[in-house]
Amino acid sequence: MIKKNLVKANLSGDRIGVFFGTLAPMHIGHQAEIYKAAALNDGVVVIASGYTGDRGDQIGLSVEKRFRYLREAFNDEDNIKVDYINEDDIPQMPNGWQEWTDRLTATIQRNIVNPNAQITLYTGEADYKEMLEKMLPQDGRFRVSLMDRTILKVSATAVRNDPLGNWDYINRVFRRHFAKKILVVGAPLTGKSTLTRRLARTSNSPFSVEFSRTYQEKSNVLESELLLKDYSRIIQGQYDANSDEINSPANNGLTFFDTDAMVTMAEARAWLPAGDLDQLLPLFDNTIREEDLDLILVIPPTVAVWNGGDAEESAEFDRHLWDIMTEYGFADKAVMLDRVGGVDDEAGYYARYIQALEIIEDKVGINLTKV
Missing domain, CATH: 3.40.50.300 (P-loop containing nucleotide triphosphate hydrolases)
Structure with a gap:
């Protein structure tokens, strides 16, 4: 018998939230935004994105390892599904926006039931919001929401630079790495x-x-x-x-x-x-x-x-x-x-x-x- 949390069913519903990022590591600021998306939508797709040699990989957190940690972190959340994007075979930013956006939309689609669901993407970067609004399909299905970083003032960069000093902010599953x-x-x-x-x-x-x-x-x-x-x-x-x-x-x-x-x-x-x-x-x-x-x-x-x-x-x-x-x-x-x-x-x-x-x-x- 396959355990439910190992292979989750695709997310159903007409409103789907998407939270993406390097997530190296995931911290309580990320979690707060993911839970916000879960409260405002029928389901959330959490996507770790990265490539060999990125800021996560440099500290031993490959994008594949981040994906596994994230899947473990949300294993008891039925309406949160985790996936990842490996960027090794596409141009690195800022040159790969269209290729990355195409891969993003494909990743979202393979995790949801309704292909016509309304998709809200959550990001903390204003320039990401601007670029995504240009690159995403212009068919009315997609919108981009800018998260408020003043609510929880913590960054993954600060955590990477001083894990023990920022220990309380690190997601518990990711703590083992540090x-x-x-x-x-x-x-x-x-x-x-x-x-x-x-x-x-x-x-x-x-x-x-x-x-x-x-x-x-x-x-x-x-x-x-x-x-x-x-x-x-x-x-x-x-x-x-x-x-x-x-x-x-x-x-x-x-x-x-x-x-x-x-x-x-x-x-x-x-x-x-x-x-x-x-x-x-x-x-x-x-x-x-x-x-x-x-x-x-x-x-x-x-x-x-x-x-x-x-x-x-x-x-x-x-x-x-x-x-x-x-x-x-x-x-x-x-x-x-x-x-x-x-x-x-x-x-x-x-x-x-x-x-x-x-x-x-x-x-x-x-x-x-x-x-």
Whole structure:
């Protein structure tokens, strides 16, 4: 059975609104105008438009990705349908107005039932209104409405230049693209879960927990007893746990992860037979390459020894971890938390916490001590 929100029926009715733009990203100003169009018409076609190398694509938001985000954002709105225009094969503005307008009208028509419906296009640019009124078919079906930008004073340019400073204005689906992602890693018994939790709560940010620990406790299985099938579940489980925090309404622009697929891979190298590990490589490859981390905080293996861990095993795990981060191109994002504590902080927990805050400010640009 096809889910309704995946393939929506074409919009019916005699009055159709059309909202178009780069939408990189969509913000609450766009949303307000789209909802205005929805209130004044029988349905709305929202169209993302762009080309390879445009201002959205330059920050990793291709027009296809914008389309998918928009479709997700409006998946529960029956009278709002989303489409997109790829401009790669037409002249760029201002030379491609007629070609673009022809494509616009064709995109509208393929999303509506009544080909003779009255179409109102909404734009925030006065020169767009002027050009469209010249280029659109002169058959009485089309009108162009200029939106009032003084109601919600926010721009996509301002959001792109300072996403975290304009976080409250970004549509929730689009926020995942701008969220800063910080991973905390280390050998077992290094206190990474505690540090992850405390760093996240310092900034009131969401954080994931170590899925492997939850899985092992639920299955009542030791780390050395994990099989190939267990690792495949752990890889996907941790990825989903991290993704849930990125997509969480609590995401305030900063997310923390307690381990990821690279940590799981280091564990697999330590415990799994080579043949089993080879079978997992495609899953590791796909999962790790999907990660878009901004910073990796690495707790040194000596901390594990302080907490009763085996020195040789901890050092071996650390070597595996750095090898993996290097293999997958993440070594330049990794910073060792090597600060030593004083006489009242012999294990260095507080020293590393403060060091982590300083590194986050330096590498990510967020000063958590002022939050």
